[in-house]
Amino acid sequence: xxxxxxxxxxxxxxxxxxxxKEFNPKKDRPGLEEYIREAGQGTLKQIGGAQxxxxxxxxxxxxxRFNRQANLAAFFPYVDDGxxxxxxxxxxxxxxxxxxxxxxxxxxxxxxxxxxVLVIGVEVxxxxxxxxxxxxxxxxxxxxxxxxxxxxxxxGQFSDxxxxxxxxxxxxxxxxxxxxxxxxxxxxxxxxxTAQEHHNTVKDLExxxxxxxxxxxxxxxxxxxxxxxxxxxxxxxxxxxEEGLKRCGIPVSDAIEVLGWGQLEEDITKPPSDxxxxxxTKEAVKQALASAGxxxxxxxxxxxxxxxxxxxxxxxxxxxxxxKGKGADYILEGHTGxxxxxxxxxxxxxxxxxxxxxxxxxxxxxxxxxxLTGKAGDAQVEIPAxxxxxxxVNMGGDDKSLVSIVYKKGQ
Amino acid sequence: MSYEERLQxxxxxxxxxxxxxxxxxxxxxxMADISLKPENKGKPFVLNAIDVSDEALAGxxxxxxxxxxxxxxxxMVGLRKVxxxxxxxxxxxxxxxxxxxxxxxxxxxxxxxxxAYDSYMVFEAIKExxxxxxxxxxxxxxNNPHQPWFFTNTSSIPITKLDExxxxxxxxxxxxxxxxxxxxxLVELIKAEHTLPEVEAFAQAYAKNLRKVxxxxxxxAGFIGNGHFMRxxxxxxxxxxxxxxxxxxxxxxxxxxxxxxxxLVRPMGIFQLIDYVGVDVCSFIxxxxxxxxxxxxxxxxxxxxxxxxxxxGGQFSxxxxxxxxxxxxxxxxxxxxxxxxxxxxxISDFQSKVDQxxxxxxxxxAWKTVVGHKxxxxxxxxxxxxxxTAESMGAELxxxxxxxxxxxxxxxxxSGVALNENDVNTVMLTGFFHAYGPINKYL
Numbered sequence: 001x002x003x004x005x006x007x008x009x010x011x012x013x014x015x016x017x018x019x020x021k022e023f024n025p026k027k028d029r030p031g032l033e034e035y036i037r038e039a040g041q042g043t044l045k046q047i048g049g050a051q052x053x054x055x056x057x058x059x060x061x062x063x064x065r066f067n068r069q070a071n072l073a074a075f076f077p078y079v080d081d082g083x084x085x086x087x088x089x090x091x092x093x094x095x096x097x098x099x100x101x102x103x104x105x106x107x108x109x110x111x112x113x114x115x116x117v118l119v120i121g122v123e124v125x126x127x128x129x130x131x132x133x134x135x136x137x138x139x140x141x142x143x144x145x146x147x148x149x150x151x152x153x154x155x156g157q158f159s160d161x162x163x164x165x166x167x168x169x170x171x172x173x174x175x176x177x178x179x180x181x182x183x184x185x186x187x188x189x190x191x192x193x194t195a196q197e198h199h200n201t202v203k204d205l206e207x208x209x210x211x212x213x214x215x216x217x218x219x220x221x222x223x224x225x226x227x228x229x230x231x232x233x234x235x236x237x238x239x240x241x242e243e244g245l246k247r248c249g250i251p252v253s254d255a256i257e258v259l260g261w262g263q264l265e266e267d268i269t270k271p272p273s274d275x276x277x278x279x280x281t282k283e284a285v286k287q288a289l290a291s292a293g294x295x296x297x298x299x300x301x302x303x304x305x306x307x308x309x310x311x312x313x314x315x316x317x318x319x320x321x322x323x324k325g326k327g328a329d330y331i332l333e334g335h336t337g338x339x340x341x342x343x344x345x346x347x348x349x350x351x352x353x354x355x356x357x358x359x360x361x362x363x364x365x366x367x368x369x370x371x372l373t374g375k376a377g378d379a380q381v382e383i384p385a386x387x388x389x390x391x392x393v394n395m396g397g398d399d400k401s402l403v404s405i406v407y408k409k410g411q
Numbered sequence: 412m413s414y415e416e417r418l419q420x421x422x423x424x425x426x427x428x429x430x431x432x433x434x435x436x437x438x439x440x441x442m443a444d445i446s447l448k449p450e451n452k453g454k455p456f457v458l459n460a461i462d463v464s465d466e467a468l469a470g471x472x473x474x475x476x477x478x479x480x481x482x483x484x485x486x487m488v489g490l491r492k493v494x495x496x497x498x499x500x501x502x503x504x505x506x507x508x509x510x511x512x513x514x515x516x517x518x519x520x521x522x523x524x525x526x527a528y529d530s531y532m533v534f535e536a537i538k539e540x541x542x543x544x545x546x547x548x549x550x551x552x553x554n555n556p557h558q559p560w561f562f563t564n565t566s567s568i569p570i571t572k573l574d575e576x577x578x579x580x581x582x583x584x585x586x587x588x589x590x591x592x593x594x595x596x597l598v599e600l601i602k603a604e605h606t607l608p609e610v611e612a613f614a615q616a617y618a619k620n621l622r623k624v625x626x627x628x629x630x631x632a633g634f635i636g637n638g639h640f641m642r643x644x645x646x647x648x649x650x651x652x653x654x655x656x657x658x659x660x661x662x663x664x665x666x667x668x669x670x671x672x673x674x675l676v677r678p679m680g681i682f683q684l685i686d687y688v689g690v691d692v693c694s695f696i697x698x699x700x701x702x703x704x705x706x707x708x709x710x711x712x713x714x715x716x717x718x719x720x721x722x723x724g725g726q727f728s729x730x731x732x733x734x735x736x737x738x739x740x741x742x743x744x745x746x747x748x749x750x751x752x753x754x755x756x757x758i759s760d761f762q763s764k765v766d767q768x769x770x771x772x773x774x775x776x777a778w779k780t781v782v783g784h785k786x787x788x789x790x791x792x793x794x795x796x797x798x799x800t801a802e803s804m805g806a807e808l809x810x811x812x813x814x815x816x817x818x819x820x821x822x823x824x825x826s827g828v829a830l831n832e833n834d835v836n837t838v839m840l841t842g843f844f845h846a847y848g849p850i851n852k853y854l
Binding site: 129131132134135138146147150151152215216217218 | 484485486487488489490491498501502503504507
């Protein structure tokens, strides 16, 4: 890389929605602009204010429908008056939006048009019931497939993938692994005060998650515990050069360095060649590891895109942590847990922390920043000296838009 | 005439009422779902919503729209299949809007009873007035060339009386929904002496499609549900009178309401339930039942006294509770009407005094936690074991109440209203949301 790129000063709002005690669907809640402002100010405060920012990026998937709002870049001056007349851009790539926002910021720093980029990812989705939310999120797929698709479009897509996986590799053990995935997600979320499932007190989480799927009211192969949450939330982070670090007065030890990435697209109009595999994810992770010059054995923790438990399981295989068809064993043997081989989604992931779609990619980076710099609070996991790297996998659509990034603690 | 053909032309009498609007909703959904089958394309389906006032009928359409929306959202998975052939309907909300339109378009509101002259079947949910029902049934029957079937929602009038009075020759059946019909799973099915077997078969099929739990009840005034409820009211009122020796009237009402709710683990106290149904409705049902019962008079001076002072209870059109025996704030009782002074006395004025008098309460589980609990039976067994030996005035009142409720249940079987214990219990469990049936061995 032509210059070093760091991330600093992460901030997450609450992930608001069912599960949080504060959430009441019948009462007024903060709007899109409040989330943007809270997250943006949260990061600005840590980097010495808006005058230190050269450029801004906001990632958002579907405010045009959830909030009937476009032109989101113009909310930066609302975050802070000091951002008036500064360049800003909004990016979109379905649920990989946050990852793309990060990539946009990274490239500005590399292009030397900016030393400090403020990146925000946001989605406010509880404006409609889940059944309408499903329509909006279906925009992540090819619109021509919507008509033939399921009422709950994406749960339908991943239910079909789960069905294929069950057929190939067996149902019972896979369902058990999906239930374990849910349990890990909730147990991690309980340790993170901003997580949507932070207040969850269910005792036997795996038994709950083993509830038999009901295709008549939902989808054939997934139950609600296999799904990520409908969330309102925003995350922000600053992407900086070495110069930018100095400007913000932040020691390099409080930063993570971006070592490499895989950013790529697959044809949205084509069905997956093998529904039991996330082949685009596989390619993105491969590129990320290669560009960072590391192997997956050196990864200490990962934030991956578990929009559904089955996606989490298949991602373990796509990364190569587990062999093809062995994802369930890998999870059931405890390797993804907080004390496992590579702790995954240490603040709950999309199922436990929440999935404000456009914000998720940024939230993943914030979690890696916290973990690698030892600032994850109760959610802190041990990062072994021999495996110092953090990995993120952010997926848009049904394995179509991918951003995977490799980080290590700044030195 | 097949099931589906009969549902091509239907009228609901009293469609703007609390029960009628619910019956209208469920019937409209059933008819729409049939009309949307490919084989029924092009066939006309008509559902007359008949009531006395245009104002009330305007409210019904709003109610229908809101309810159909809720139901459509719940059955969206199936609805996408129903509208799979409609290339123009893509998003869920487009399909939901179309479905609401398709359901609502079946419904014709009118204040003219003559609309029912073309119907194959008539649901009736008008006032509990036997003469009025007989007169309307006779008129429709005489002017309708299709020999229509009558489904009456009466909760107290013997069906045989209506059949004979209107000369229907068995084209009638009691199809008693519980309030609100859209939510309550229970339907009491009451055959008149000569109800035609095909009418009964249709009723069973219709109930099944509506996913209702059917409990057959014999054609004895009040049937099972009100047979228990009305006698429960009389018992509680008598107990209030007894308690008035030691307590003031409002204190006694508070005590019995508390005992019947908290100690008995029921969803609401007996006096709140009276308000929910309506003081006037309860009183009216008692008088209708009394006319048809040979050896028993159901008469409640406490309710009569309140009615004379205009205290009625019942609900507002949005389903919220009107003040009655009790006064409500946000759905919770906060005061009790004192007929002596004609004012509501705040419960907080005497609550601690009465609670103290009732004594230490055995740790009763909350109805809400028990009702759907897997280990319901064990929890209740544990609780009643404690209640059995508890020495307090409250526990004593509760035990007597449980025994009396049990006796009423058995009496319903002995007098031939219910076939068996299970039917009595099912009605109280599903129709009244009790956590346990009145016929039990807990004490």
